[in-house]
Amino acid sequence: MKLFSMTKTIFKTLGRGPSTIRYPKEPAKRYEGTRGQVEIKIEDCIFCGLCSMHCPSDAITVDKPVKIWTIDRFRCISCNSCVEACPKNCLCLNNVYHEPVLNGPLTESFTGSAEPAEVSSEN
Amino acid sequence: MSRRIVVPFGPQHPVLPEPIHLDLVLEDEHVIEAIPSIGYVHRGLEKLVEKRDFKDFVYIAERICGICSFIHSVGYCQGIENIMDIEVPKRAQYLRTIWSEYSRLHSHLLWLGLFADSMGFENLFMNSWRIREKILDAMEETTGGRVIQGSCKVGGVRRDISDSKLKDMVKDLDILSSDIEDLCHVFFDDDTVIHRTKGVGVISKEAAYSLGAVGPTARGSGVSTDIRKTGYVAYADLDFSPVVETGGDCYARCAVRARELLQSVDIIKQAVDAVPSGDIDVKVKGNPDGEYFSRVEQPRGECLHYIKANGKKNILRERVRTPTTANIPALVKMLGGCEMADVPVIVLSIDPCIGCAER
Amino acid sequence: MDLLIFLILFPLIAAILMLLLPNGEIRDAIVKIAALIIAVSSVYLFIETFGKGISYVTIGSETVGMAILLCELVVAIFIIAISLKFRKYIVAALAIVQTAILVYAEEFASVETGFLNELFVDEFSVIMALIIGIIGSLICVYSVGYMKGYHEKHADVKDNRKLFFFVMFLFLSAMFGVVFSNHIVWLFFFWEITTLCSFLLIGYAMDEIAWKNAFWALLLNTIGGVGFSGAILFILVYSGNGDFIYLNNLIAAGPVFAMIPAALIAFAGLTKSAQMPFSSWLVGAMVAPTPVSALLHSSTMVKAGVYVIVRFAPIFELSYIGVLISLVGGVTFLLASAIAIGQSNAKKVLAYSTIANLGLVVACAGIGTQEAVWAAILLIIFHAVAKSLLFLAVGSVEHQKKSRDIEDMSGLISTMPKVAVMMLIGIAGMFLAPFGMLISKWATIHAFVNALPPFGMLLIAMIAYGSGITVFFWAKWMGKLIEVKKKSSPLKKEATSPEMFTLYCLTGLTVITCLLFPLISGFMIEPYIVEVYNGTVSQLLSLNNMLIMLMMLVLILLLPLSLGHFSKGRTVVGQYMGARPGVSGVSFAGSMGVTKEVELSNYYMEEFFGEEKLSKTGVILTIILLIVFAAVIILNLPGMVM
């Protein structure tokens, strides 16, 4: 029938049931290669600043003298550029996205020292 | 006394996914005059070449538009590579081809959905996007990004796809193509769709050609032009011919895109069969010096990246002429004398990507 | 019943007085006084005759009869002369034919006609007299204010107000004559006078277009006149019974005899009430000053046409001639309504809606059942009140806005709130539920259902489509009135005081007739129907339904109180303009850097409802119907002629 050529699809869809991911109840769909956020193993970092140089959106700032590596999550485009630039392979891109937040800016600083990574989120 | 109705259409309007505005002058519902105007999403990113070196600019280039993202990066990289005479590995070229066609699939499905929605066919919209999600899944799995793939770089590609994965993808596409066929059948045959699209926004072959229309807009009018035929990336090795319809109306443009879906599936299959093994990138040394007009076929049509460099890290000028820009004159012509209800259908029928057009 | 004679003669005297008085306040005052006297005496007539049924007045003087015949000739000669002067030979020829027939009939009738009971009055006449007396005189009062402004604004038109008021009052006199005449020749005389008056009033501006339309009206009306004189000829020459020259006798004679004269007079009625194919004169007549349109072409003159048809309605009951008349009315109703959609000139819309509503009356009259006649009379009443209100309101707006285009009435509620509200009530009166016309429509549907099958169903279909169409063009007009793009302060003086007075009165009447309609129905229409149909009248509208309608009306009248509640505590924000920058009021930043303003116009859908196409269809359809009509008459003729 030309008038209701959608019929087949509709009944197929009805029969198949919803293809919805019931997201907050079900976990989100992720792939291994999904580009999420940049993570740093700060203990390996030599604060060379290459990542900062190659960041297309200037999200990363590296303060060599005080050994602080800072990323502005509001600027990061998860492009993997820094990961590729890093000579020490201390950066990596995980597959988890950042939670929505109520205020900005959202910067995370990592201080390079003997201690494990200290994460501070400031507003 | 005039019987005119003046309606400010857009920039914020539910049928417009992006801001474009039209001043519609109507009489009853006949459009007497419709002047489109853009300018809401202009960012000026071409100017960013002054800040970013030519390798990093690819990230900007692929953010010209989130829908045509991958092919923009192909166009940009290709331009740089040709200036610098970089021989990109064959496998990388094939992968670029595959991803390009995936982008086309995703873009066309997205468009078919929006198009259906513009004429009030919600179910068709939902079903188109349901299928599109499968394409996006494949993209995300292989490139890491759903809409901004970020897997093309100067000198090659950044990620490889394993052969087994390629085979799986083809298998998935086979399943998908039956769904796509069902969908196309509705676009081709359904009476209400025909009622809304046939004879709407007609533009003749001559007009389309002389107005410089590109892509499905031109092909829908019978102009056989498809930049893929110039044989960039791996297209020279693949067998396909441009999809051409002669109606020149929204129906024809829709049919071109619907048929291109199946064509893309076919091209992907061919490419997967022919993909050679080997490296996926080459090391890029030095800086570009020279100029190049790099042309690629986006889902919306021919896209042109003009790159001029003088041997410095930052290139001198990057100019992007996106298909939407080229199609706007045709759109202006199409809108004259249509009905108010046709306006969204016609506007969407050129598949406007304002993000592209304004950069 | 000297009152009848008074009602006919008094306006005549007033008219002659008008010719003598110069422009000025004295004349204006006299107009008002005369109007008041006419209105009061028509009300007095109502009180006098209330519950008395039919009563006759005999003048019994041969001289008066002869005088009338003479005047008739004078009128005819005037028409012939002016037609010849303007080289309208067809009009002249028709007028000659009509006069010739009349003279022949009078002179060579084989029967003696006495002079007895020349005038009569019954409930129907009283209703008509009230319409003429109250609405007609209100319109005269309105004219006082209006015509002054008219001449201030139309410097090119010769100030002929003396003649104007003369004709206006003459017209009222003639209308009273029409509704009170029992003697058909008298009826015809008054009938011709209304034709003449309308001719003079339409041609008031005396420019080319005015004359053209005036002659067109004259032409079509004389065609009707020929039909009318044919009826007289038939009665006098072929019937062999002079008694039938009296309306009451003729109707009482029943369809066997009266069918043919009734049909011929109904034909004349069709021309006068501007039914298709004759409707074009009424549309053309809109060139005249607005009170003229209101007086002649909405509330009263065209009512003369339907008046005679409704008079003869009992004859048509369940007959094919009646069905044909109904169909002409039905087609007119449907198509004229449809044409109104494509019009933006307010007076043209009103004209077409008048034609349409008269079509409905004619359709009802053609059906001729009790219920149908009841509906027809209701339609006449409600239409007269609401339509004259609308015409006059348009006239006042025209003075302020220099345009009679509906598009220019955009946001009238903000600039001329009083007139706008009255106009809204008038429009609501024309098509909305608890108001008059809708009650009539309800009755009409009830009447059609029981009409001669299967034509009843055809008529139902016409009214079904037609009422959908009516909703469209009225509602869009209402919408235009209340559509405020940008608030502005109201005018201090919306119209001259005589104009406002008239508008207030008519608005009041519109509402009151709706509120009192059960009484009108019970005490005026039903007795008439009982009398005409010789017997008991069935329950026409159940008490419950009346109560419901009244409750709805009260509800509508109470709802505006909520405006008080809504006027506070709301956040006021401008219209949605696609979020365009630079929005202030209704202007927005357009393409190419130009600031544009929103314009809003109604839909006219001319590809569906084009005037030309539809009138052509209508004319062809109705001409076919009339040919069949003529054929039926001719076929009936041999049996009838004795």
Place this chain on the structure above:
Amino acid sequence: MTFEFFTNSSFIGAVLFILFAPLIGGIVMGIDRKITARMQGRVGPPVLQPIYDILKLFEKENMVVYESQNFWILSYLIFIVVTGVLFFAGSDILLVIFALTLAHVFLILGAYSTGSPYAHVGAERELIQLMAVEPMIIIAAVGLYQVTNSFDTAGIIQSTFAPVIVLPGIFLGMVYILTMKLRKSPFDLSTSHHAHQELVKGLTTEFSGSTLGMTEIAHLYELVFLLGFLFLFFGTAAPLIGIAVILIVYFLEVFVDNATSRVKWQFALKSCWIVTAVLGVLNLLALYLI
């Protein structure tokens, strides 16, 4: 079969309508949305979603262009309720129809009164729709009268046999009209349940908060009224079949909503009138032949 407005049964009918119609309408709409979602391969909102929506709208700020617009909408709501009350109290069906028209005219005037271009075009389109459906409804009323010899709904419903048997054409015509009345695709011209319409929200563009809430409530009342109207074709002679058929019809409406794109007004008007002429008028004429 004469009808008395102030009898117990009609009073009960009216009160039941006023109290429960929004609830029933809301649930029907909720199920409608659920089925629609399923047809689109989605989960869809909770069944009570339409009611949540309305309750939410009353929690919002009332934002107006002109204060008077609320007056028209209140009138719209009241007269939709009056329509339903008259209908369920068993009153004259022509009066019911006129009240319905009146209510819609109020809605349209409300849209006009805002002076917004989108609402304006929506109002014009709504008027076209009104014009398109009016003939069929009147013809349906007359058809019912021809069969049952009563204009009162109270009388019609007690007909000894189901009118639909001799009025199949009119019933189908009404089903066709119903699509337009329910503002479902392909006839969602003047305003649409979903957003992607060339008119933004058409008629209701400028209404917000409680004003919009009132139109939504009116819509629910109207839904119940319309379904009741369809039930007249079965009456007490075949109540169960009637309910079953109405359920099927409603499902069909949802299906059609999902299987068609929006048509243009020219087609909408033409098709409605042709359907009315072919199914309605011919059915009426055919009544004489039987």
Place this chain on the structure above:
Amino acid sequence: MSYLTKSPWIIHYDASSCNGCDIEVLACLTPLYDVERFGIINTGNPKHADIFVVTGSVNEQNKEVIKNIYNQMPKPNVVVGVGICACSGGVFRECYNVSGGVGELIPVDVYVPGCAARPEQIIDGIVKALGILDKKYKDSKKGGDFK
């Protein structure tokens, strides 16, 4: 809980993004994510909307547009900035025609970072916004006025 949280209607405006986030917002409506589960409808009309979803950064041209939309939304309402462009101007922050994130123009209640923000992220953002909506409603009840 107010009913606002059960039926939040959104309006979406593409300020000047690359479309990436836009199509992801749209994707939320489609079968795979189907936000209508939460009663969310994309109204496209500011006067009906409760949640304003902005994607992309602000520039001189769309400043007025965003403000207009925001002002035409009846209170209580919330603004969700989706994508890093809406948060800070993102990768285009330094373009001459970009003046920055949406927060500089209108009060943004929830920021959803990401380039492009994923549908799940957007859902999270909207769910978070619902809480704020509820709070705003309750505050307004207490205060008697919409602030």
Place this chain on the structure above:
Amino acid sequence: MTIEEQKYTDIMKEDLLKNVKDKCESGYRLVQIGCGKFGDIFEINYSFEKEYSFENLRIKTTEGEKVPSISDIYWGSFIYENEIHDLFGVEVTGINLDFKGNLIRTTVKAPFNVKNVTKVKPEKKETAEKKTEDN
């Protein structure tokens, strides 16, 4: 993989219309008009294509000079010419649909004609200020 041949023809501004007309008459379609500013010279490329053969006409102009519009030959050229006007400030005369600087409205007038208009990195101070504001 094929690399497209690049063809340029440098022409004088005065000959532009004639050359474009030739192109039009021999059946070329207009692909684009693109401008670039190199030093003080504006380079405008007119790109044409016929059956996948891609050719360019190039004119050079300087600040303040006027460029004729080719919109009489190619109706659709207005979009590029307006764009060049808006972004580079090159005056194009006789455009059929002249947006008069309103096609692409920019904060900075003719941004491509200005040296280095991309904003410099926000100063530390500024950021600090913003922080206090936000808090």
